[in-house]
Amino acid sequence: MIKDIVNWIKTYAKENKRKTLVVGISGGIDSAVVSTLCAMTKMKTIVVSMAIEQIEEQHDLSIDHGEWLEQKFRNVEHKVIDLDRTYEQFWLATFDEFSNDLAFANSKSRLRMVTLHQISGATKGLVVGTGNKVEDFGVGFYTKYGDGGVDISPLADIMKSEVWQLGKDLGVMQEIIDAPPTDGLWQDGRTDKDQLGGLTYEQLERAMELEELGAIPVGSDEKLLAKYREIRKANIHKMEPIPVFKKVRK
Numbered sequence: 001m002i003k004d005i006v007n008w009i010k011t012y013a014k015e016n017k018r019k020t021l022v023v024g025i026s027g028g029i030d031s032a033v034v035s036t037l038c039a040m041t042k043m044k045t046i047v048v049s050m051a052i053e054q055i056e057e058q059h060d061l062s063i064d065h066g067e068w069l070e071q072k073f074r075n076v077e078h079k080v081i082d083l084d085r086t087y088e089q090f091w092l093a094t095f096d097e098f099s100n101d102l103a104f105a106n107s108k109s110r111l112r113m114v115t116l117h118q119i120s121g122a123t124k125g126l127v128v129g130t131g132n133k134v135e136d137f138g139v140g141f142y143t144k145y146g147d148g149g150v151d152i153s154p155l156a157d158i159m160k161s162e163v164w165q166l167g168k169d170l171g172v173m174q175e176i177i178d179a180p181p182t183d184g185l186w187q188d189g190r191t192d193k194d195q196l197g198g199l200t201y202e203q204l205e206r207a208m209e210l211e212e213l214g215a216i217p218v219g220s221d222e223k224l225l226a227k228y229r230e231i232r233k234a235n236i237h238k239m240e241p242i243p244v245f246k247k248v249r250k
Contacts, residue, residue: 005154010041020125021045022116026184027061030130032172039073052083052108058184105185109146129153134160138208140235160201
């Protein structure tokens with residue numbers, strides 16, 4: 001699978017005359033795997049650490065991974081961009097009237113994506129997404145036009161459990177593999193599990209399997225599938241095309 005993904009990225013970039021791959025790295029397993037796969041294409045790869053009110057331990061993992069990539073691959077350039085001041089001066093100062101914790105968290109993700117597209121646009125690049133199948137097509141656990149606003153998505157058909165295995169096979173730092181999954185958008189350090197109704201990725205994958213098979217759930221599976229459907233329903237708008245009004249043609 002590693003070879004297939006690397007070739008897919010490289011082929012897409014070549015066919016679309018792109019010279020650079022741009023990846024935001026957070027210190028999490030998904031971005032660590034994607035950035036490593038991009039580096040393996042031998043194309044110029046720019047990996048970007050973007051702290052916005054991020055917990056220090058998470059940011060440290062991002063820095064450590066960026067340095068590891070630079071040491072391992074000559075084609076990798078690691079950029080550290082502090083977005084704290086931009087976020088504080090523009091968002092917090094400007095939108096006091098529309099203060100909302102969830103909206104502010106999503107704005108952090110969108111600010112990061114604007115940053116990646118600026119770098120991509122200046123280097124004839126592609127912004128490479130880091131979402132996996134559970135997040136992107138299961139429960140829609142991403143920010144609309146934030147971390148979902150990418151050019152290509154190498155892991156979007158790959159389950160979270162497979163991403164962890166890829167990380168091990170690629171030699172990603174053990175600290176990143178062991179770290180609790182989190183989007184890094186909250187100062188209180190809440191994890192993905194905290195935000196997904198207490199469900200683990202293992203449970204979410206089980207629910208997706210039940211849904212796909214059309215199985216009739218019983219016992220704990222029945223409650224699991226109901227919770228999964230509840231989370232998915234709230235986020236389905238992210239996974240479907242933008243609604244378009246169709247005028248009547250006479």
